[in-house]
Amino acid sequence: xxxxxxxxxxxxxxxxxxxxxxxxxxxxxxxxxxxxxxxxxxxxxxxxxxxxxxxxxxxxxxxxxxxxxxxxxxxxxxxxxxxxxxxxxxxxxxxxxxxxxxxxxxxxxxxxxxxxxxxxxxxxxxxxxxxxxxxxxxxxxxxxxxxxxxxxxxxxxxxxxxxxxxxxxxxxxxxxxxxxxxxxxxxxxxxxxxxxxxxxxxxxxxxxxxxxxxxxxxxxxxxxxxxxxxxxxxxxxxxxxxxxxxxxxxxxxxxxxxxxxxxxxxxxxxxxx
Amino acid sequence: xxxxxxxxxxxxxxxxxxxxxxxxxxxxxxxxxxxxxxxxxxxxxxxxxxxxxxxxxxxxxxxxxxxxxxxxxxxxxxxxxxxxxxxxxxxxxxxxxxxxxxxxxxxxxxxxxxxxxxxxxxxxxxxxxxxxxxxxxxxxxxxxxxxxxxxxxxxxxxxxxxxxxxxxxxxxxxxxxxxxxxxxxxxxxxxxxxxxxxxxxxxxxxxxxxxxxxxxxxxxxxxxxxxxxxxxxxxxxxxxxxxxxxxxxxxxxxxxxxxxxxxxxxxxxxxxxxxxx
Numbered sequence: 218x219x220x221x222x223x224x225x226x227x228x229x230x231x232x233x234x235x236x237x238x239x240x241x242x243x244x245x246x247x248x249x250x251x252x253x254x255x256x257x258x259x260x261x262x263x264x265x266x267x268x269x270x271x272x273x274x275x276x277x278x279x280x281x282x283x284x285x286x287x288x289x290x291x292x293x294x295x296x297x298x299x300x301x302x303x304x305x306x307x308x309x310x311x312x313x314x315x316x317x318x319x320x321x322x323x324x325x326x327x328x329x330x331x332x333x334x335x336x337x338x339x340x341x342x343x344x345x346x347x348x349x350x351x352x353x354x355x356x357x358x359x360x361x362x363x364x365x366x367x368x369x370x371x372x373x374x375x376x377x378x379x380x381x382x383x384x385x386x387x388x389x390x391x392x393x394x395x396x397x398x399x400x401x402x403x404x405x406x407x408x409x410x411x412x413x414x415x416x417x418x419x420x421x422x423x424x425x426x427x428x429x430x431x432x433x434x435x436x437x438x439x440x441x442x443x444x445x446x447x448x449x450x451x452x453x454x455x456x457x458x459x460x461x462x463x464x465x466x467x468x469x470x471x472x473x474x475x476x477x478x479x480x481x482x483x484x485x486x487x488x489x490x
Numbered sequence: 491x492x493x494x495x496x497x498x499x500x501x502x503x504x505x506x507x508x509x510x511x512x513x514x515x516x517x518x519x520x521x522x523x524x525x526x527x528x529x530x531x532x533x534x535x536x537x538x539x540x541x542x543x544x545x546x547x548x549x550x551x552x553x554x555x556x557x558x559x560x561x562x563x564x565x566x567x568x569x570x571x572x573x574x575x576x577x578x579x580x581x582x583x584x585x586x587x588x589x590x591x592x593x594x595x596x597x598x599x600x601x602x603x604x605x606x607x608x609x610x611x612x613x614x615x616x617x618x619x620x621x622x623x624x625x626x627x628x629x630x631x632x633x634x635x636x637x638x639x640x641x642x643x644x645x646x647x648x649x650x651x652x653x654x655x656x657x658x659x660x661x662x663x664x665x666x667x668x669x670x671x672x673x674x675x676x677x678x679x680x681x682x683x684x685x686x687x688x689x690x691x692x693x694x695x696x697x698x699x700x701x702x703x704x705x706x707x708x709x710x711x712x713x714x715x716x717x718x719x720x721x722x723x724x725x726x727x728x729x730x731x732x733x734x735x736x737x738x739x740x741x742x743x744x745x746x747x748x749x750x751x752x753x754x755x756x757x758x759x760x761x762x763x764x765x766x767x
Contacts, residue, residue, distance in 0.1 A: 430525070433690050
């Protein structure tokens with residue numbers, strides 16, 4: 218069936234905090250969360266997920282919408298690789314691409330070139346050409362959160378009902394934290410790790426995780442996604458994996474590349490079709 | 491009978507008001523289970539009859555089964571205070587309606603305070619009826635076990651639980667089940683004074699590939715969650731244990747399931763855990 222694109226609008230998120238700024242880390246110590254939302258400078262695809270003393274920092278900007286239902290819709294329909302255009306303000310007309318999304322109220326993460334980030338302000342309107350939910354890659358492996366026109370930039374191959382994908386690493390489902398039990402079309406899964414070689418834009422596999430109808434444990438299944446934000450001091454949180462592919466392990470095979478892995482890069486995001 | 495020394499004589503009680511909250515739905519009705527099958531089932535909110543502490547947690551045609559009364563407070567701040575400060579075992583009194591004066595106890599939290607009381611009392615309670623909760627327990631310390639953080643636990647309930655200070659100085663806990671970290675579903679990453687930790691692979695009637703061997707849990711059971719640190723939130727941490735009281739039951743929504751309210755958490759070396767046979 219033919220997939221459908223929709224132009225949706227979001228706004229560059231305005232970071233908000235309660236009257237006490239502290240969150241509590243896994244050891245019970247207070248910290249001030251930095252870089253959780255809005256326009257974050259100095260964080261790029263390819264950076265290590267623990268390179269910055271920040272909380273859930275993503276490379277680029279996060280989008281919100283003043284209406285919560287519209288915000289959920291924007292989050293649900295935005296997909297990796299979707300084109301985003303600044304629709305007003307000092308950077309009007311400049312282009313970026315969706316990297317991923319985060320859960321709870323819903324946030325879309327958009328990567329823009331550095332000179333665009335420097336001109337953006339919270340509240341600037343962004344048009345997102347949402348496209349990808351409903352796209353099919355194979356009869357046995359489910360595709361989600363991914364623009365079909367972006368697939369040829371990803372290290373994966375399709376052979377009939379089998380998909381083979383190159384990843385940095387595979388991790389067990391016990392590391393799946395915040396995001397488990399939530400709809401994976403609208404919510405990333407935080408990996409509960411505090412160290413490791415993972416980089417923003419990496420593809421990573423989670424074994425025994427089925428994300429087709431909410432994210433949950435299913436032995437023998439596998440989910441592959443892209444790392445869309447960095448680590449967090451909060452227990453149960455960590456680098457965020459936005460699910461892209463899910464299927465029985467025998468139909469979704471891995472090439473585990475370790476240090477040789479190249480996931481989604483700035484070049485992939487900035488190149489035009 | 492617990493022999494654990496605590497700071498209970500230093501704790502204060504706050505009387506908090508709440509009301510029995512209606513069950514909530516939206517006009518689309520359905521949710522979907524692990525296999526993508528739509529369902530529409532009762533269990534959350536309102537007054538749920540026929541499931542009490544000691545009864546099986548699962549085996550009901552229900553979703554997010556909340557035993558007894560599901561209580562919230564009107565107003566965001568007042569509700570969070572109620573959810574954070576209510577502890578398992580706290581005394582709850584019905585304050586309006588035909589069941590005025592009936593008394594129950596907090597079984598746990600689940601974004602509602604869940605109150606178990608006698609079936610004949612539950613039968614007379616309606617959503618909207620007001621209740622008071624004698625909130626007592628946050629701030630509890632186990633004086634001989636400084637590495638263990640206690641929470642959501644009324645000291646009077648602690649006295650009734652199979653928890654004691656062992657001869658080796660560790661906290662001895664007898665549990666109904668050991669729960670592997672892979673079973674931890676929704677709740678991961680949330681603060682541990684709020685709601686509970688849904689356990690996956692915990693009810694019969696699903697595919698073998700979904701089972702984690704937890705199908706026999708009962709409401710009120712003590713369980714130990716392996717590699718879970720719930721001292722200051724809920725997260726995976728090798729070498730840590732969390733003890734919880736099963737406070738919710740059957741759940742069809744994928745990634746969810748019967749859940750323990752966290753009451754004790756610390757390094758595994760601080761506990762000795764015995765499984766009931």
